[in-house]
Amino acid sequence: MSRTEELAEVPGALPESLTGFIGYLLRRVYAQFSAAAAADGSDSRDFLVLDALTGRDWESQLDLAERLGINRTVMVSVIDRLEACGEVQRTRNPGNRRQYVLSLTDKGRRAAEDRRRAVAERDARLTAVLSAEETARLDELLARLLPESAQPLVQGTEYLVAQAHHRLRRHGDEKLAGTGLRVRHYGPLSALQAYGPCSQQQLAELLAITGPAVSQLVDELVRQGLVRRGRDPRDRRRYALEVTGPGLEKLGVVMRAVAGLAADVAGMLGPGGEDELRVLLLKLLAPTHSGTAFSEFSEPPAPARG
Secondary structure, eight states, rough: OOOHHHHHHHHOOOOOOOTHHHHHHHHHHHHHHHHHHHTTOOOHHHHHHHHHSSSSOSSSSHHHHHHHHOOOHHHHHHHHHHTTTEEEEEEETTTTTEEEEEEEEEEHHHHHHHHHHHHHHHHHHTTSSSHHHHHHHHHHHHHHHHHHGGGGOOOOOHHHHHHHHHHHHHHHHTTTTTTOOOOOGGHHHHHHHHHHOOOHHHHHHHBBBBBBHHHHHHHHHHHSSEEEEEEETTTTEEEEEEEEEEHHHHHHHHHHHHHHHHHHHHHHOTTTHHHHHHHHHHHHHGGGOOTTTTTTSSOOOOOOOO
């Protein structure tokens, strides 16, 4: 995920046509939690690694990355950073000289404790709108979205949100492998199909994302010939975006992948879990989102389930 994508979400209205998707709501909550961590000067991945190493040394950096759901390249930079500040050390694995064993230093153990307290305080602040029972249920449902091997390694609502978000994102994108598309393209394509032609600024408002984020998405779709920039029929002085014929075909492909992802999520959560999780995620978003992003336009499409 690029830095532009990480900072894409903006507080305000939620797109009505997307709030039916657990993956979308998770993305919004993840953005909210990440902003709070950044404001506290924290990197969630640093603590996740320190926390995983608290109970044991790890014989494979790659294995740890996969278990924690961290991109391999990102994991290298995280370990480099933690090693540089003296919190983690690498030693050659005597059983496999090509691998390094990762372990905490004394400084790393102290840092893990300090960050654990900070994370607990931030979790309490971010979930203050929920009761203790609701928070426990939220954590239980989020854990169901993770592979069983990762569940014992992830503790705290903030990290369950992050790992569940990353896993669903990867899972959805895997369904689109070979198409040149990602799950993130569903929002702009579906919005332009329903409300286009419209300006790039209007599209950003429809999706409740920043200008740089929508610009990146539009550029990707224009390069593939799925969206065109033409003159706005209502104002010839400015450009408007609209979906092309190939774009409509690709929208169908993305819609099927998104529907498949929604079905998988429903299966992971079990009977009633999907609706429960949706309600809890919307409660977390309620303090910073007052309405829907489509209110000033025509009636939005019915929300999809999942």
